[in-house]
Amino acid sequence: MSSNKQNPSVDPVIVIALGIALMAIAFALLVFKPNVQSLTLTAGSGAWSQLVVAFVTGITTGGLSCLAVQGGLLASSLAHQIEQDYIEQAAINKKAKQKTLKHTNTAFPILLFLIAKLVAYTLLGALLGWLGSFLTLSPMTRAILMIAIGIFMIGNALRMFNVHPIFRYFSIEPPKFITRYIRRTAKGTDTVTPLFLGALTVFIPCGITQAMMATALGSGSILMGAALMFAFVLGTSPVFFIIAYLTTELGARLEKFFMRFVALVVLILGFTTLNSGLNVLGSPLSFQNLTRNLISSNSDSVPVSESPQPSATDSSIFLSVKNDGYFPRTLSAPADKALTLNLVTNQTYSCARDFVIPSLNVYQLLPDTGTMQVSIPAQPKGTTLFFTCSMGMYTGQIVFQ
Amino acid sequence: MIKKTFKIPDMTCSNCAMKLESLEDILDGVKEINASYHRLEMVIEYDNSKLTDEQIITAVRKKGYTAIAQ
Numbered sequence: 001m002s003s004n005k006q007n008p009s010v011d012p013v014i015v016i017a018l019g020i021a022l023m024a025i026a027f028a029l030l031v032f033k034p035n036v037q038s039l040t041l042t043a044g045s046g047a048w049s050q051l052v053v054a055f056v057t058g059i060t061t062g063g064l065s066c067l068a069v070q071g072g073l074l075a076s077s078l079a080h081q082i083e084q085d086y087i088e089q090a091a092i093n094k095k096a097k098q099k100t101l102k103h104t105n106t107a108f109p110i111l112l113f114l115i116a117k118l119v120a121y122t123l124l125g126a127l128l129g130w131l132g133s134f135l136t137l138s139p140m141t142r143a144i145l146m147i148a149i150g151i152f153m154i155g156n157a158l159r160m161f162n163v164h165p166i167f168r169y170f171s172i173e174p175p176k177f178i179t180r181y182i183r184r185t186a187k188g189t190d191t192v193t194p195l196f197l198g199a200l201t202v203f204i205p206c207g208i209t210q211a212m213m214a215t216a217l218g219s220g221s222i223l224m225g226a227a228l229m230f231a232f233v234l235g236t237s238p239v240f241f242i243i244a245y246l247t248t249e250l251g252a253r254l255e256k257f258f259m260r261f262v263a264l265v266v267l268i269l270g271f272t273t274l275n276s277g278l279n280v281l282g283s284p285l286s287f288q289n290l291t292r293n294l295i296s297s298n299s300d301s302v303p304v305s306e307s308p309q310p311s312a313t314d315s316s317i318f319l320s321v322k323n324d325g326y327f328p329r330t331l332s333a334p335a336d337k338a339l340t341l342n343l344v345t346n347q348t349y350s351c352a353r354d355f356v357i358p359s360l361n362v363y364q365l366l367p368d369t370g371t372m373q374v375s376i377p378a379q380p381k382g383t384t385l386f387f388t389c390s391m392g393m394y395t396g397q398i399v400f401q
Numbered sequence: 402m403i404k405k406t407f408k409i410p411d412m413t414c415s416n417c418a419m420k421l422e423s424l425e426d427i428l429d430g431v432k433e434i435n436a437s438y439h440r441l442e443m444v445i446e447y448d449n450s451k452l453t454d455e456q457i458i459t460a461v462r463k464k465g466y467t468a469i470a471q
Contacts (some may be wrong), residue, residue, distance in 0.1 A: 165441075169439055176422075
């Protein structure tokens with residue numbers, strides 16, 4: 001039985017340093033790239049920023065997470081190459097009476113493996129996007145999907161932290177016949193093996209990949225689903241390549257360190273997604289809606305008569321829709337009176353343009369520059385109407401007094 | 402042939418189950434291994450005239466896990 005492992009000769013510190021460097025690149029991308037809105041992925045506007053976020057998620061956590069799950073498969077696909085190189089080199093050395101050993105040529109099979117993985121996941125993304133297109137993605141459906149994705153991610157993070165055995169059920173176990181088939185194929189000796197195994201990784205996705213697959217489903221578009229998965233897997237590839245090339249398998253100690261890190265990131269992403277879902281649902285339980293009244297000063301609340309817009313009247317209120325959210329975040333309005341809400345955009349290109357008032361079932365895509373009016377029926381005193389962008393990132397409220 | 406269950410408390414993901422099932426191809430006398438991350442266990446069907454518990458536990462340890470016979 002040949003060994004499937006290459007003994008790593010690389011100091012774990014170097015690998016960690018590489019991870020930190022990649023993180024730094026990712027943060028730099030986030031900081032210097034305009035219109036990157038948040039670490040929340042849903043359908044809607046800002047397609048480019050969603051792809052950037054998918055790529056950054058891939059390069060930061062996805063690569064490590066996937067490597068932990070799929071690394072064994074990659075190592076298996078490399079084993080033949082390693083063995084072959086060793087035999088060839090041993091034969092050469094015997095003839096030449098040398099004792100040196102050429103470095104194993106694992107770069108090419110890793111590359112093949114990753115290319116196959118990229119193609120397979122892009123096709124999977126297209127399929128998921130196509131399936132998602134059959135779902136009517138109203139803001140409500142999207143909110144429910146986001147909440148489900150958030151819970152799934154939080155569950156997976158808690159599983160990784162080993163909080164309680166129940167969270168193990170958040171990990172999807174592939175059917176036995178698939179794992180058996182993959183394992184047996186991994187022992188193949190043809191040159192197509194890395195390609196084939198790379199494609200088979202779609203059956204053993206890691207937690208973050210599964211969350212990204214859910215996002216592709218939520219996109220409801222073949223193109224967007226494919227692009228999301230492409231961007232994500234492309235992001236995972238450098239980490240996969242570098243670490244796989246250096247150490248075909250992560251050491252147990254290192255794996256635990258990375259798992260904790262990945263779990264933390266997944267937990268944060270999970271809460272962010274869940275919170276966004278609650279916002280889109282118009283729930284008062286979202287973080288912003290819970291804390292707005294606690295932390296907002298009186299100056300944040302603007303009554304109709306004191307609205308900064310010059311044309312504000314008793315029956316019309318104005319909301320400025322900017323790239324970084326809605327201003328003011330809290331509007332006061334008279335109770336028991338029908339109102340017109342004027343949504344004013346001025347070169348607004350962020351998802352704030354997808355304006356939603358969940359409780360009134362209002363969903364409006366605003367022009368990038370201009371004013372759009374929304375009729376608000378009379379509301380009893382004390383009512384609070386929450387509004388948000390379709391991604392649940394930017395929020396605000398109208399308080400009826 | 403006997404069927405025996407081993408607890409594997411240090412499995413961390415479903416890939417661990419796959420790694421343990423690969424012992425099917427390594428250990429002589431094994432008919433089938435079904436490992437489950439959800440249950441943190443491995444059910445192994447094997448010929449006890451060819452393989453002992455100790456050998457199984459050692460093989461599992463080589464994969465990086467701890468096996469506890471039930």
